[in-house]
Amino acid sequence: MPKSPPAVVQAPAPAPASADVIEIERALSRVAYLSSRVRQHDRLMAQAGVSLDRAAVALLRQIADTEPLRPSELANRLAVEASHVTRQVQQLEKSGYVTRVPDPEDGRAQRIQLTPVGREVVDRIRETSRRGMQAALADWSPQDLQQLAALFHRMVDDFLGYADTDAGINTERPA
Numbered sequence: 001m002p003k004s005p006p007a008v009v010q011a012p013a014p015a016p017a018s019a020d021v022i023e024i025e026r027a028l029s030r031v032a033y034l035s036s037r038v039r040q041h042d043r044l045m046a047q048a049g050v051s052l053d054r055a056a057v058a059l060l061r062q063i064a065d066t067e068p069l070r071p072s073e074l075a076n077r078l079a080v081e082a083s084h085v086t087r088q089v090q091q092l093e094k095s096g097y098v099t100r101v102p103d104p105e106d107g108r109a110q111r112i113q114l115t116p117v118g119r120e121v122v123d124r125i126r127e128t129s130r131r132g133m134q135a136a137l138a139d140w141s142p143q144d145l146q147q148l149a150a151l152f153h154r155m156v157d158d159f160l161g162y163a164d165t166d167a168g169i170n171t172e173r174p175a
Helices: 019-036 038-048 054-064 071-078 082-094 116-136 142-166
Strands: 098-103 106-114
Touching: 019 038, 038 054, 038 116, 054 071, 054 082, 054 106, 054 116, 071 082, 071 106, 082 098, 106 116
Parallel strands: none
Antiparallel strands: 098 106
């Protein structure tokens, strides 16, 4: 007697997204598009007096926001291949923006940290970006700006918590 194929159990279809979630996703897509345009990046670099590509800026910002990290940790945080980070670090090191320091936990490994010049460059980029944001939001009330900042932080925390849960990582989120 021929065997019948095993029954396939399908997960229930997820509930459709609410109209509010659809609008949030649309707005975030627009923000991501506007902030990642080449022309916008080039204007920011010119105003900051810096000549770096978008990948280098992302890497410098990540390093500035953390303690020195191994290249593999940087790649993980930026969701890119380790070889990409290695190439970027080599170029940033040649330019004097980053340096390698011994890993205190493993003498064979190295961590990447900003040099004083790298810190100054990141500070200039951030200040230029903040001035542009300040000008764009000049008509917003202080209360609206505070509420937007609080909601953005909450959303990012929830996204990170969801990503960790979805990946099977059990992490505690900040209160």
